[in-house]
Amino acid sequence: MKAHWWSCVLGLLCMPSGVTLSASKVSQDPKSISLTRVNSSAEITCSTLQSDPMSLSLYRRFPDTMQIAFLDLKNGLVSKTTPGAGFHGRIRAAPSQWIGDGHGFTVQLSLLGLEDTNLYYCSWEFFKKETTTHETLSGPGTVIIVRERDPQEQCRGHILDRILIGLSVAAVCVVLFLCAALIVRRKRFRRRFRPARAAERTRPNRPQHSCPQHGVQHDPYLMTSVNSSYYRGIL
Missing domain, CATH: 1.20.5 (Single alpha-helices involved in coiled-coils or other helix-helix interfaces)
Structure with missing residues (x-):
């Protein structure tokens, strides 16, 4: 696709001077680059102020100049042919009502593909009675760039x-x-954290066992005395 686009740019820069000079007698719309998407349609309006044109052709410029549509205008009748390969059933032509005293046709190209990116220009053919010769005048051209999406x-x-x-x-x-x-x-x-000390285990209080104090038992039959001399006196 880039190759087609660059070829169109080079075509605009290297168009023959005859085509540029004839633009004053014929016109073509749109003159600016038309951006469209795949499977859509594009319309090119070709018009002239010259009287009694014999035919109108639409050409594709690159890679080789190819005639893709031909309108025979002899005797006030219009007959269309599509000699260009790959354009059968994709081209329609209708007269333009806004031209006035001149002649004009709107050519519609439908079902456009990426390969249709190119430079298209109109070519009118006239018959000069003074010189009995045929004269061809071409429009400035319209660049159509087809993209995958809008x-x-x-x-x-x-x-x-x-x-x-x-x-x-x-x-x-x-x-x-x-x-x-x-x-x-x-x-x-982590900086502020201080681990808590483990709490000391408290031993359970053991019950204190107090030994019972045995009182001195008095035996009537046994006499005791602390003083040993007492026993000696008795014995």
Whole structure:
């Protein structure tokens, strides 16, 4: 497709001077580059102020000049033929009402493909009674560039892609920010953290067993005395 586009640009720069000079007697619309998409249609209006044209042809410029449509205008009758290969059933021609005193036809190319990107120009043929010769006048040409999608859709697609990329970058930045915040908070927590000492185990209070104090039993038959001399006196 790029090769077709560059060939059209070179064609505009290297068009013969005869075609440029004849543009004052014939006109062709649109003059600017027409951008369209696959399987769509494009219209080219060819007009002239010269009287009694014999025929009108539409040519494709590159890679070789090829006649893709021919309108026979003799005797006020219009008959169309499509000699160009690959254009059968894809070209329609209708008279233009806004031309006024001149002559004009609108040629429609339908079912456009990427290979139809090219430079198209109209060519009128006249018969000069003064010199009994045929004169050919060509229009300035119309460049048709066919793309896979509509340029507006491509722009929308690029905008959506940029929005998605922006949202993805923002999401990544948010995740990184949260991770950094968690890491900083964890470091601060470690610095301030002081482990608690283990509580000393308290031994359970054991019950204190008090030995019962046995009182001195008095036996009537046994007499005891602390003083040993007492026993000696008795014995």
